[in-house]
Amino acid sequence: xxxxxxxxxxxxxxxxxxxxxxxxxxxxxxxxxxxxxxxxxxxxxxxxxxxxxxxxxxxxxxxxxxxxxxxxxxxxxxxxxxxxxxxxxxxxxxxxxxxxxxxxxxxxxxxxxxxxxxxxxxxxxxxxxxxxxxxxxxxxxxxxxxxxxxxxxxxxxxxxxxxxxxxxxxxxxxxxxxxxxxxxxxxxxxxxxxxxxxxxxxxxxxxxxxxxxxxxxxxxxxxxxxxxxxxxxxxxxxxxxxxxxxxxxxxxxxxxxxxxxxxxxxxxxxxxxxxxxxxxxxxxxxxxxxxxxxxxxxxxxxxxxxxxxxxxxxxxxxxxxxxxxxxxxxx
Numbered sequence: 241x242x243x244x245x246x247x248x249x250x251x252x253x254x255x256x257x258x259x260x261x262x263x264x265x266x267x268x269x270x271x272x273x274x275x276x277x278x279x280x281x282x283x284x285x286x287x288x289x290x291x292x293x294x295x296x297x298x299x300x301x302x303x304x305x306x307x308x309x310x311x312x313x314x315x316x317x318x319x320x321x322x323x324x325x326x327x328x329x330x331x332x333x334x335x336x337x338x339x340x341x342x343x344x345x346x347x348x349x350x351x352x353x354x355x356x357x358x359x360x361x362x363x364x365x366x367x368x369x370x371x372x373x374x375x376x377x378x379x380x381x382x383x384x385x386x387x388x389x390x391x392x393x394x395x396x397x398x399x400x401x402x403x404x405x406x407x408x409x410x411x412x413x414x415x416x417x418x419x420x421x422x423x424x425x426x427x428x429x430x431x432x433x434x435x436x437x438x439x440x441x442x443x444x445x446x447x448x449x450x451x452x453x454x455x456x457x458x459x460x461x462x463x464x465x466x467x468x469x470x471x472x473x474x475x476x477x478x479x480x481x482x483x484x485x486x487x488x489x490x491x492x493x494x495x496x497x498x499x500x501x502x503x504x505x506x507x508x509x510x511x512x513x514x515x516x517x518x519x520x521x522x523x524x525x526x527x528x529x530x531x532x533x534x535x536x537x538x539x540x541x542x543x544x545x546x547x548x549x550x551x552x553x554x555x556x557x558x559x560x561x562x563x564x565x566x567x568x569x570x571x
Contacts, residue, residue: 255287262290265306273299275318280345281308293317293345313348315373323350323374326367334366339381353379387432389416389451389569390467391460391528391535392485396430397423403487403527405538406470406557407456407569408448410437415450417560418526419538421507423447438564442508445540446560447526456569460528460535463491469571471533473557475499482516482531484554486524486539489546494518496531503553505541513553519546529554535568 241252266281269292279293290308294300295316303310320343327341327350337359341352352374354360360376389407395418396402402422408415415434420441423429427436434451441447459467462485476482476496483493494517502511516529520542529536537554544550561568 258287265290265308269303269306272302278317279313279348280317282346315348320350323369326369330363330367334363338363339379339383349373349375351375353377387454389414389454389456393461394487395432397427401487401523402525405526405528406535408566409456410566413450414454414456415448417448417538419540420445420447422526442510445510446555448564448566458569458571460485460530468530469533470535471570473535473568476531476536480531482529482536484518484520484527484529484539486520486527488521488523492518492546513540513555516552518552519544519550520552521545
């Protein structure tokens with residue numbers, strides 16, 4: 241806080257104490273005033289004064305009793321949130337032209353911002369909301385999600401979790417490779433958000449997920465959170481050391497035992513795998529295998545665990561890149 245807000249330690253402590261009091265007052269008053277009159281609350285710049293908005297002037301004394309400054313406004317917070325809901329439900333073609341919209345309790349309106357005022361006005365018009373309750377303005381903001389695609393990180397398919405293998409691109413579309421048993425083509429992912437574009441399992445155990453809006457990085461999560469740089473995908477010889485990164489057991493190492501192994505899983509036979517002495521556990525599926533700086537493959541399956549040791553198989557990455565026409569993200 242001292243660094244980012246440009247305040248002293250004493251000012252930071254005073255601010256935190258004031259914010260704690262304001263939170264307690266806001267909680268009390270929002271319940272006391274109720275949906276019929278409560279219209280939001282805000283602190284001034286140094287957090288020394290809390291303002292509480294209401295549509296009922298008779299509530300002023302109650303607000304002052306909590307040490308807050310009352311202000312009488314036209315719309316309740318419920319009404320403002322209803323406007324937001326209508327904007328959120330407007331057809332995508334209208335929403336895509338706006339950068340952001342939000343409830344601005346200080347103005348008692350909903351603010352809509354876009355690259356141009358005209359684009360913001362289009363969203364308001366298409367939504368059918370009361371134009372008097374909305375402000376429109378141009379902004380230079382272009383929101384994007386701050387999520388890098390890094391090997392070994394988790395991702396989710398509904399309630400299931402797998403691991404990212406390696407960051408890739410297909411043309412200008414970013415994404416990652418992973419295990420085919422993690423999802424089928426068309427399945428959606430979250431954290432990062434994306435969708436399976438192709439998947440093969442059994443026979444093979446590979447897939448790729450497109451993640452528009454995210455940034456592919458030439459890294460794999462290594463020991464202690466350090467990043468291991470991906471520099472290529474040359475296959476290592478039998479006996480080489482190899483390490484695996486996954487979202488359950490992290491960074492684990494061993495050696496390559498054999499290439500071109502065929503494995504029979506309960507779901508069917510998978511061929512063309514590489515057998516290693518690296519351990520793995522559920523949730524590590526799809527994660528990165530890397531030898532030095534060379535990407536090797538994505539975790540398929542195995543036996544044992546990381547408590548007692550085990551054997552793990554990976555699907556060679558070059559086969560995945562070739563199957564889907566992907567480019568590995570390298571440094």
